[in-house]
Amino acid sequence: MKNRLRVLRAEREWSQLDLAQRLEVSRQSVNAIETGKYDPSLPLAFRIADLFGLPIEAIFLRD
Amino acid sequence: MAQIKPAAIRNLKRTAIVTAVFLAGIFAASYLIKGQGLSGPLAYGVAIIPGLAMAGLFWSSGKAIAETEDEFMRMLAVRQHLIAAGFAMAVASAWGTLEMFDLVEHVGAFYIVVLWSIGIFVGMIVNRITHGVWGQCP
Numbered sequence: 001m002k003n004r005l006r007v008l009r010a011e012r013e014w015s016q017l018d019l020a021q022r023l024e025v026s027r028q029s030v031n032a033i034e035t036g037k038y039d040p041s042l043p044l045a046f047r048i049a050d051l052f053g054l055p056i057e058a059i060f061l062r063d
Numbered sequence: 064m065a066q067i068k069p070a071a072i073r074n075l076k077r078t079a080i081v082t083a084v085f086l087a088g089i090f091a092a093s094y095l096i097k098g099q100g101l102s103g104p105l106a107y108g109v110a111i112i113p114g115l116a117m118a119g120l121f122w123s124s125g126k127a128i129a130e131t132e133d134e135f136m137r138m139l140a141v142r143q144h145l146i147a148a149g150f151a152m153a154v155a156s157a158w159g160t161l162e163m164f165d166l167v168e169h170v171g172a173f174y175i176v177v178l179w180s181i182g183i184f185v186g187m188i189v190n191r192i193t194h195g196v197w198g199q200c201p
Contacts, residue, residue, distance in 0.1 A: 028196045029135035037194050038135050 002061040006034045008052050023047055074127040081119035088112030117176050139190045139198035146189055147182030154178050 009019050009030075016034070020027040025044070032038035033048075039060075040048065049056045092110045095101040101109065124144065131137040155175050161167040190198040 024132075026133045026136055029133055032135050032194060032196070035195075038138070041134055044134060 001039045001063060002036065003033065004059050004061070005030070005048070008054075008059065009034075019051075022051055070127060070130040070132070073130065074123060077123035077126070078120065081116045081123060084119065085113045085116035088116055114173070117173070120176075136196075136198065139194060139196060143183060143186030143190060143198050146186035147179050150182030150185050151175050151178035 005019075009016070014022075016030045017027045020030045023030070023044070029038070029040075033040055045056050045060060049059055052059065088109075092113065095109050096106050128137060128140045128144065131140055155178060158167060158170060162169060187197045190196055
């Protein structure tokens, strides 16, 4: 599944570690999600959406 | 410096305890059964202590997975343990069939734990290749 996480993070000038701390996950998790190696669970996807103030479908895109 | 997570510290403590029980059990069984000629039900009771300690190691390992809050790291740990179990069973099965036809020496069943431990490191390597992260060191 594709996502816009890297773009949204860059717009806010957050590092992967900044985002990881805000989401209370590891930096490796953020990297894995950004690179498409890992699709987050629905609860984590909602946390990401809430953090950016966007609906899930505006962040995670169908292949 | 990377901070060690409380779950990892708890797992280290559990692992240290089961390892201590394992070693104490091995020494006790060796001394009492082989040295003092202990036999009967008590010998079984003493000899099973190291085996139960190893069972504790697997329990500790499973509990560590359950206590891992980061879902990505938990997924890596599950993959690692599945690979370890598969590796241990595959090697044990292959060795067992070779042994059945007297092509290799007999090896004690408890060596499956050693194979599983090797499999944990194989799992770490697989995680590094597929997901770019080693995962958790047991």
